[in-house]
Amino acid sequence: MLELRDLHVFYGNIRAVDGASLRVETGELVAIIGSNGAGKSTTLKAISGLLRPRSGAIVYDGRDITDLSTDRIVALGISHCPEGRHIFGRLTVRENLVLGGVQRPAAEARRDIELVGDTFPRLRDRMKQAGGTLSGGEQQMLAIARALMSKPRLLLLDEPSLGLAPLMVEHIFEVIEGLKREGLTILLVEQNVHHALDAADRAYVMEAGRITLEGPAGSLRHDPRIEQSYLGL
Amino acid sequence: MADYFIQQIVNAVSAGSLYALMAVGLALIFSILRLINFAHGDIMMVAAYLVTFALFAGMPLPAALGFMVVGTVIIGLLMERVAYRPIRGAAEVAMLLTSFAVGQILQNGTLLISRLAGQPVQIAFPAPDVVNGVIAFGAITVPKVNVVSFVTGVILLTLLTVFVTRTRLGLSMHAAAEDLPAARLMGIRVNRVVATAFAISSGLAAVAGFLYASQAGQINPYLGFTPVLKAFIAAVIGGFGSLSGAVIGAYALGFLEIIPTALSGIADILPPGAVPPGVHDLLAQVFPSSLASYRDAFVFVFLILMLLFRPNGIVGGSGREEAP
Numbered sequence: 001m002l003e004l005r006d007l008h009v010f011y012g013n014i015r016a017v018d019g020a021s022l023r024v025e026t027g028e029l030v031a032i033i034g035s036n037g038a039g040k041s042t043t044l045k046a047i048s049g050l051l052r053p054r055s056g057a058i059v060y061d062g063r064d065i066t067d068l069s070t071d072r073i074v075a076l077g078i079s080h081c082p083e084g085r086h087i088f089g090r091l092t093v094r095e096n097l098v099l100g101g102v103q104r105p106a107a108e109a110r111r112d113i114e115l116v117g118d119t120f121p122r123l124r125d126r127m128k129q130a131g132g133t134l135s136g137g138e139q140q141m142l143a144i145a146r147a148l149m150s151k152p153r154l155l156l157l158d159e160p161s162l163g164l165a166p167l168m169v170e171h172i173f174e175v176i177e178g179l180k181r182e183g184l185t186i187l188l189v190e191q192n193v194h195h196a197l198d199a200a201d202r203a204y205v206m207e208a209g210r211i212t213l214e215g216p217a218g219s220l221r222h223d224p225r226i227e228q229s230y231l232g233l
Numbered sequence: 234m235a236d237y238f239i240q241q242i243v244n245a246v247s248a249g250s251l252y253a254l255m256a257v258g259l260a261l262i263f264s265i266l267r268l269i270n271f272a273h274g275d276i277m278m279v280a281a282y283l284v285t286f287a288l289f290a291g292m293p294l295p296a297a298l299g300f301m302v303v304g305t306v307i308i309g310l311l312m313e314r315v316a317y318r319p320i321r322g323a324a325e326v327a328m329l330l331t332s333f334a335v336g337q338i339l340q341n342g343t344l345l346i347s348r349l350a351g352q353p354v355q356i357a358f359p360a361p362d363v364v365n366g367v368i369a370f371g372a373i374t375v376p377k378v379n380v381v382s383f384v385t386g387v388i389l390l391t392l393l394t395v396f397v398t399r400t401r402l403g404l405s406m407h408a409a410a411e412d413l414p415a416a417r418l419m420g421i422r423v424n425r426v427v428a429t430a431f432a433i434s435s436g437l438a439a440v441a442g443f444l445y446a447s448q449a450g451q452i453n454p455y456l457g458f459t460p461v462l463k464a465f466i467a468a469v470i471g472g473f474g475s476l477s478g479a480v481i482g483a484y485a486l487g488f489l490e491i492i493p494t495a496l497s498g499i500a501d502i503l504p505p506g507a508v509p510p511g512v513h514d515l516l517a518q519v520f521p522s523s524l525a526s527y528r529d530a531f532v533f534v535f536l537i538l539m540l541l542f543r544p545n546g547i548v549g550g551s552g553r554e555e556a557p
Contacts, residue, residue, distance in 0.1 A: 050418070070417040
């Protein structure tokens with residue numbers, strides 16, 4: 001479904017992604033793990049069109065989307081739930097969701113907002129509350145719910161568990177696994193390697209802008225290099 | 234006595250409406266692009282010329298106003314596309330300087346065209362009857378243009394509020410103002426949102442230009458300078474980048490401006506015997522009739538105090554009211 005070919009992305013003169021190649025098949029949950037500053041978030045930003053790669057290609061459904069604008073990429077079915085949640089804090093929960101479905105017919109999006117409470121019961125009673133007043137965990141749920149409002153076929157999830165209490169982390173991963181069961185394809189960037197490898201089908205390890213290791217999540221979990229660097233065993 | 238104060242309040246509210254129409258446009262653009270569009274006053278000036286031209290050409294008033302609004306919006310959109318889009322995201326100083334350049338181009342372009350058309354620099358504004366003359370409310374007479382300014386201001390600002398809070402395009406505008414990258418991730422077409430903001434701000438400036446020219450009675454290519462400065466002050470007083478702040482700041486400015494005028498010569502308008510002679514003399518000394526001419530100085534002193542003690546403006550801080 002998605003393929004990155006030898007992607008190079010720069011922030012000014014700083015090389016953030018240095019020749020990364022990876023693929024995500026339909027229905028898969030693929031994780032990118034690695035330490036801070038390894039280029040994981042940058043990779044997602046390049047896919048969603050927030051950053052222009054200097055070279056390389058991003059192919060989605062057999063189509064080169066490398067130079068498309070973000071709104072076109074959203075229209076093609078890729079939704080990016082960014083690191084740090086980026087809730088519109090002064091808008092209500094409902095308004096945040098409305099914006100998530102901004103490209104869809106208004107009536108259809110309105111119907112979907114009514115269904116959000118089924119997946120995220122904690123949002124149901126907070127529809128009229130300003131996004132900025134939610135707890136961190138609730139904001140993360142809102143960020144995911146909002147990203148789903150565009151009815152994506154591929155969800156890019158950046159650090160969904162960052163800064164959350166352990167119980168909330170468990171809950172967020174239950175939600176992610178639920179989405180996978182429903183058939184959504186997910187590319188997950190996560191520092192919580194333990195949880196990421198539990199949830200993912202396959203994973204890529206990124207270091208200094210390059211993919212250094214890849215494989216089925218189950219076997220990476222027992223790879224000595226992973227155990228040593230990321231799982232602290 | 235009471236008449237005098239009611240008169241002053243009417244003046245304040247009318248001036249405030251005009252400033253609000255201008256300040257909201259400035260705030261709208263600033264909230265999304267961080268651009269202080271100093272060409273905004275010149276957009277208003279262009280509108281005054283367009284409607285003058287249309288009325289000279291013998292168009293009926295509604296058609297002339299329509300021509301003015303459409304023409305001004307087109308010029309506003311062109312300005313965004315040609316001058317501001319290429320430098321979007323550049324340093325704020327670069328954008329500010331560009332806006333001065335755009336203003337110069339609009340002023341000189343207008344001057345050139347009116348010269349070529351054989352017109353003098355200063356043209357008498359053909360104010361139509363709806364804004365010409367006075368209305369009498371009992372003992373109080375109010376210039377029609379003041380009433381029209383107030384009513385128009387309230388109607389347009391209400392429509393704008395409904396648009397910004399109730400439509401998806403309005404919410405998109407808010408989202409782009411609050412967090413541009415996140416707005417892009419929603420699939421919002423930022424170019425469309427920015428163009429809409431320029432269209433709205435130019436349309437409001439056009440209406441303000443018509444009302445301003447009707448009050449002033451004459452137009453020239455430089456008439457935009459004072460209003461844009463006033464709108465800027467209003468926006469700063471209210472809290473820059475906030476629409477509600479701009480409106481509050483605009484009316485606050487309207488009232489601030491009348492304070493020196495209202496106080497000047499207060500001793501003379503007091504009915505004889507209302508206060509002891511000593512108090513009368515004191516009032517005459519503290520508030521001489523020349524006080525009115527210090528109006529702008531008074532406003533600027535207030536602005537400086539505001540920047541020193543409440544730099545985020547009246548609505549500064551957090552909360553939904555601040556929404557773009």
